[in-house]
Amino acid sequence: MQYMILIYDDESVWASMPEAQSQQLFGEYRAYTEEMTKAGVLRGGDALKPVSTATTVRVREGKTLTTDGPFAETKEQLGGYYIVEVPDLEAALKWAAKCPSAAIGSIEVRPVMDFSG
Numbered sequence: 001m002q003y004m005i006l007i008y009d010d011e012s013v014w015a016s017m018p019e020a021q022s023q024q025l026f027g028e029y030r031a032y033t034e035e036m037t038k039a040g041v042l043r044g045g046d047a048l049k050p051v052s053t054a055t056t057v058r059v060r061e062g063k064t065l066t067t068d069g070p071f072a073e074t075k076e077q078l079g080g081y082y083i084v085e086v087p088d089l090e091a092a093l094k095w096a097a098k099c100p101s102a103a104i105g106s107i108e109v110r111p112v113m114d115f116s117g
Contacts (some may be wrong), residue, residue: 002043002085002112003092008076009105011050028100036084036095045082076105083112 014022036042056067079101086092089109096107 001088002083002114003089004110004112005045005082005084005092005096005099006078006108006110007080007082007099007101007105008108009079009101010076011079013104014079025100025104032098032100033082035098036082041084041086041091041095043083043085045080047080048078051077079105 017025033042033045051069054069056069058065058067082095082099084092084095086095089111092109096102096109099107101107
């Protein structure tokens with residue numbers, strides 16, 4: 001089954017982080033990604049640009065409305081994601097717990113809907 005590992009961080013924490021610490025975290029992300037690749041569970045993923053680059057789209061009464069920024073004000077912002085294919089939720093949660101941002105933010109795990117059958 002496929003699961004999406006959604007990574008939420010407070011962007012202000014990253015912005016105020018000393019360069020050495022952010023480089024260490026990026027190194028941890030490279031190692032985490034490599035570990036998932038070697039285990040054969042990684043199906044996709046990427047980092048996202050800051051929330052300030054986001055645009056939210058809504059259609060109301062036939063009119064398209066766009067708003068700069070995310071759809072909701074939150075302390076933590078979606079910063080990236082991985083898609084993994086593992087046997088069950090327990091395995092997905094183990095991978096999520098290894099995510100470097102689990103120590104400074106939060107990780108959401110969701111099953112991906114399968115419309116193939």
